[in-house]
Amino acid sequence: MTPAVAEPGAMAPIALREFHPFEAAGERYVYMVPSAGVFKLDDPSAAVIDALSTGPRMPDDIVGELSGRFPEERLRETLQELAGIKAVGTADAPREEVVNDLPPEGFPLTTMVLNVTNKCNLACTYCYEYGEDKIVDTTFGDQPKFMLDETARDSVEFLLKESGDLPVAHLTFFGGETLLNFPVLQDTVAYARRRGAEVGKRIEFSLTTNATLLRPDIIEWLAENEIGVTVSIDGPKEMQDRMRVFHSGRGSYETVQPKIKELLRKHRTRPIGARVTLTRENLDIRRIYEHLREDMGFWEIGFAPVTTDSARDYALEDEGLDDMLGQFEELAFEWLEAAVENEHHGFSNVKDTLEEIHKGVSKAYPCGAGLGLLGVSTAGEVSLCHRFAGSDDHGFGTVTDGIDREQQREFLEDHHIKNKTDCHTCWARPICSGGCYHESQVRNGSTTGPNLHFCTWVRSWTHTCLEIYGELAERNPEFLARFDA
Ligand code: SF4
Numbered sequence: 001m002t003p004a005v006a007e008p009g010a011m012a013p014i015a016l017r018e019f020h021p022f023e024a025a026g027e028r029y030v031y032m033v034p035s036a037g038v039f040k041l042d043d044p045s046a047a048v049i050d051a052l053s054t055g056p057r058m059p060d061d062i063v064g065e066l067s068g069r070f071p072e073e074r075l076r077e078t079l080q081e082l083a084g085i086k087a088v089g090t091a092d093a094p095r096e097e098v099v100n101d102l103p104p105e106g107f108p109l110t111t112m113v114l115n116v117t118n119k120c121n122l123a124c125t126y127c128y129e130y131g132e133d134k135i136v137d138t139t140f141g142d143q144p145k146f147m148l149d150e151t152a153r154d155s156v157e158f159l160l161k162e163s164g165d166l167p168v169a170h171l172t173f174f175g176g177e178t179l180l181n182f183p184v185l186q187d188t189v190a191y192a193r194r195r196g197a198e199v200g201k202r203i204e205f206s207l208t209t210n211a212t213l214l215r216p217d218i219i220e221w222l223a224e225n226e227i228g229v230t231v232s233i234d235g236p237k238e239m240q241d242r243m244r245v246f247h248s249g250r251g252s253y254e255t256v257q258p259k260i261k262e263l264l265r266k267h268r269t270r271p272i273g274a275r276v277t278l279t280r281e282n283l284d285i286r287r288i289y290e291h292l293r294e295d296m297g298f299w300e301i302g303f304a305p306v307t308t309d310s311a312r313d314y315a316l317e318d319e320g321l322d323d324m325l326g327q328f329e330e331l332a333f334e335w336l337e338a339a340v341e342n343e344h345h346g347f348s349n350v351k352d353t354l355e356e357i358h359k360g361v362s363k364a365y366p367c368g369a370g371l372g373l374l375g376v377s378t379a380g381e382v383s384l385c386h387r388f389a390g391s392d393d394h395g396f397g398t399v400t401d402g403i404d405r406e407q408q409r410e411f412l413e414d415h416h417i418k419n420k421t422d423c424h425t426c427w428a429r430p431i432c433s434g435g436c437y438h439e440s441q442v443r444n445g446s447t448t449g450p451n452l453h454f455c456t457w458v459r460s461w462t463h464t465c466l467e468i469y470g471e472l473a474e475r476n477p478e479f480l481a482r483f484d485a
């Protein structure tokens with residue numbers, strides 16, 4: 001129940017609580033932490049917050065100070081409303097604890113990422129599977145290079161069972177280069193469709209590819225089976241060829257460009273996205289975006305900084321991250337102008353964060369890994385996510401034995417935001433929750449700690465997304481309803 005902070009004669013001083021203020025379209029807003037709600041401040045609310053920003057006060061004193069500008073009754077209502085959303089509270093109230101809300105036992109699996117091969121026909125410098133920062137020895141380790149039909153079918157059964165009562169489950173194919181194991185892909189999709197229909201569950205398919213092996217019959221199959229495709233690509237020729245090279249060292253642009261064009265021309269049943277890895281040497285985001293969206297015709301383009309040890313010369317460090325932020329902001333505001341006109345803009349990073357803000361997401365974990373999402377290695381071992389597939393230290397059972405629920409419980413207990421004390425005072429924690437486990441493993445040698453090297457970046461980017469959210473809420477609120485779907 002909201003404490004009655006505003007009654008005349010209330011004896012306890014009040015103070016500001018935890019929130020992040022921002023402005024958009026000439027209005028003032030607060031992003032509430034940890035409830036993750038966004039509230040617009042009317043004039044009396046803004047005045048109360050400004051008055052309290054200099055320190056705690058008695059409610060009667062605030063009302064007295066502001067009574068020349070607003071009626072007393074309105075000010076008391078405002079104080080009560082601000083207490084209701086926890087923007088203000090009694091000055092001696094302890095800081096709100098991060099809630100220890102472990103997910104329920106047997107949390108259903110929503111997405112299974114199947115590593116159908118760990119072999120690749122490219123040798124990208126920054127590859128997390130084969131490069132200097134690899135976690136699993138995919139070259140000399142005991143993982144099979146290709147997943148067998150039988151393992152893939154067992155994995156489908158695993159997904160059907162572990163997704164419980166969910167009406168829809170997602171199956172994503174990953175590699176290595178996924179299309180190197182095309183026969184298993186075909187068999188698995190056909191099998192999953194049949195078994196899904198038998199048990200009354202819809203399965204949605206997607207895959208990630210480097211596009212080098214696309215052929216007309218594969219493209220036709222992808223379109224017919226409504227398989228979502230994400231292409232890993234770094235941009236125009238000179239950018240793509242810098243790191244995305246064949247084993248011979250030859251760049252891959254000339255090979256993939258015509259194949260991608262064909263894919264985009266023929267596969268119209270699902271939107272096709274591009275995923276770009278940003279490095280110190282590949283950071284002209286505007287140019288990459290324009291090339292992939294306008295010259296190539298991708299529907300969406302998502303950018304991710306390379307996950308690597310800070311010692312690598314292609315690692316993105318402070319200056320690079322600042323540069324990336326500036327360019328992200330530029331594209332984000334361009335996205336906003338398109339959204340105001342109900343037009344599509346392909347910069348997916350901003351859309352993803354806006355959706356989380358709109359839904360009031362407050363995460364106890366940075367992503368679905370280990371929770372609703374699990375990876376499966378070529379041998380059928382279940383792991384934290386595709387980036388940990390086959391790692392002995394990050395396993396959660398096998399597709400034949402099922403999820404090791406005890407191990408999963410332990411992981412969720414250890415990785416909950418309640419243990420990331422550095423994050424407890426950070427206003428961006430509902431969205432960030434410490435960041436990617438793989439990044440943390442590569443940088444710090446463990447998945448448990450938060451990625452503190454990214455904090456300034458994360459907070460600045462989240463602030464920008466809040467501004468965009470507020471602008472859109474003022475200028476075209478109907479657009480936000482798309483995120484309700
Ligand atoms: S990792 Fe940094 S930005 Fe993310 S929640 Fe923790 S303190 Fe905040």
Ligand code: SF4
Pocket residue numbers: 366367368369384385386387435436437438439
């Ligand atoms: S741990 Fe990192 S790579 Fe794995 S699903 Fe989460 S964000 Fe993605």
